[in-house]
Amino acid sequence: MRNKLKRFADNAERNNIVEPGKEIYDSIKGNWSEFFRNSNPIIVELACGKGDYTIGLAQRFPERNYIGVDIKGSRIWYGSTTAEEEGLENVAFLRAQILTIENFIAENELSELWITFPDPRPRDRDERRRLTHPRYLSLYRNMLVDGGIFHLKTDDRPFFDFTMEMLQQFPVTELAYTTDLYESPMLEEHYGIQTTYEKRWLKEGKKINYLRCRFHKQKEG
Numbered sequence: 001m002r003n004k005l006k007r008f009a010d011n012a013e014r015n016n017i018v019e020p021g022k023e024i025y026d027s028i029k030g031n032w033s034e035f036f037r038n039s040n041p042i043i044v045e046l047a048c049g050k051g052d053y054t055i056g057l058a059q060r061f062p063e064r065n066y067i068g069v070d071i072k073g074s075r076i077w078y079g080s081t082t083a084e085e086e087g088l089e090n091v092a093f094l095r096a097q098i099l100t101i102e103n104f105i106a107e108n109e110l111s112e113l114w115i116t117f118p119d120p121r122p123r124d125r126d127e128r129r130r131l132t133h134p135r136y137l138s139l140y141r142n143m144l145v146d147g148g149i150f151h152l153k154t155d156d157r158p159f160f161d162f163t164m165e166m167l168q169q170f171p172v173t174e175l176a177y178t179t180d181l182y183e184s185p186m187l188e189e190h191y192g193i194q195t196t197y198e199k200r201w202l203k204e205g206k207k208i209n210y211l212r213c214r215f216h217k218q219k220e221g
């Protein structure tokens, strides 16, 4: 508990964390390029936890900007700490409920969006709370530029299948996927990055599902 409070206190001082109580929290929408002081593409990792993709990709692509989003300040503290220690200026974290993401990210502000190991919410009555329910996918489509890339990585096969089904309601192209990432050529696209939860699932012998596609504003034709 004391550790958590210390992390919250650190977060309040961090320039790379946007969270309630900071002035920037209310004015960041549409202003991320100004925040990063460049016009490079912006990529978001939702449900980022400790921000393993945010950090791993930011290290490999310094000419792109990365924002990790999670509701838990005690988790984003880890990614924020690594970014500070390594002087990664292309990294930020946003502490927010994903359902309210429109308050923080403007239409067409993103070039790519990742969701890494979201809670699968298996109960039928929780379907609307799944991060790939159409009410969430609509938000993502608005934030992404036309043709922006959407990635999902999950251990949960029913959640993955649900997502594939929901995507059919959207104008997506170039959909590619695997239900066993570690036996797939798509693994190369991950640059060896593994998330905290992923490591746990791999130890338990679970297979990892991955999909990517491009979101369009309108159906073609």
Ligand SMILES: C[S@@+](CC[C@H](N)C(=O)[O-])C[C@H]1O[C@@H](n2cnc3c(N)ncnc32)[C@H](O)[C@@H]1O
Pocket (backbone or CB within 6 Å): 046, 047, 048, 049, 050, 051, 052, 069, 070, 071, 072, 075, 096, 097, 098, 099, 116, 117, 118, 119, 195, 196, 197, 198
């Ligand atoms: C299973 S963890 C995965 C964390 C990380 N991506 C990983 O793979 O190690 C799911 C994360 O999603 C966050 N989360 C779940 N629902 C959320 C929501 N509606 N808004 C913001 N964060 C959420 C949780 O706080 C948690 O850190």
